[in-house]
Amino acid sequence: MAAVQQVRLSTNDLHILNSVFDPESNASATSITIDASLPPDPSIPSASQLASLQARELSAIKQIEAVNPHATPPEKHTAYKHAEAQLSALIAAHPHYASAYNNRAQLRRWRFGDHVALPQRGAAPTAPSAAAQHTAAALARALADLDAAIACAAPAATSRAVSPAQASVLGRAWAQRGAVLFAVARDLARAREERLPRWVVDAVREELCGEGEPEWVLWERARLEEEGSRCFFVAGLYGSEVGKALAVVSNPYARLCGAIVREAVRGEVMR
Secondary structure, eight states, X not given: OOOOOOOOOOHHHHHHHHHHHOGGGOTTSOOOEEOTTSOSOTTOOOHHHHHHHHHHHHHHHHHHHTSOTTOOHHHHHHHHHHHHHHHHHHHHHOTTOHHHHHHHHHHHHHHHOSOOOOOOTXXXXXXXXXXXXXXXXXXXXXXXXXXXXXXXXXXXXXXXXXXXXXXXXXXXXXXXXXHHHHHHHHHHHHHTOSSOOHHHHHHHHHHTTTSXXXXXXXXXXXXXXXXXXXXXXHHHHTTOHHHHHXXXXXXXXXXXXXXXXXXHHHHHHHO
16 A cells, blocks of 8 residues: 655645535634524514414424324325415414414425426436426425525524524524425436426426516526535524534535545555
8 A cells, every 4th residue: 555645734725625524614604693682583573472373383283293194195185284274374364474484384395295206317208297296386385485484584684693583493494495405406316317307397387376486496406406505504504403414414515525535545545
């Protein structure tokens, strides 16, 4: 085996490597202040009203948690439908209540999952199933809800401070957004495609008719992956431990550099 040559790295080189392999260590990253003295939800100043809204949310979530795992599909469908209707009514009455959007997105992900069945390139062309179309539409709705949750809970433009409750909502919303986008990127990778097929774009457009076409449906796979990684990173800034972990795992540059390093080490060992 060849002798290992010692390499001296400059301070700048070390900073770059730390930024790539551990984005949480980047000193230039946006900092978030979590201030317990701030109101839990600035849009709901009344503590009693906030408690009432939280109780209604919890009631909807418990409907899903109470569903028997062995229940028939129609029984599960009914439970999800009732829970979603309850959260939708809550949002209609309080359109600035961020947590309800976050939970409705979670409910849709529980119901339909994050993966769209995409045939591998070269496979015989087949019409997309109704289930695949429903999943694509549900993902579009979930992402729209997450965008709304983030917009409602985001700190004021003049401040980087949020309450612990706001940070919790934002951390979960950003982490969910990252999970959905990253799953779509993985589906494309498995199908060996760079962009979503036309039927997915059409299903999303039909679902969000009149609300504007979301940018993500036209992104290439690498862009979806990068945005998913960024979402995990932002979730970590708001205190999400899941976001912090996935930001490192999903960082495309860290994975690329890691692969290069592993290959270099393998080459040295085999000499």
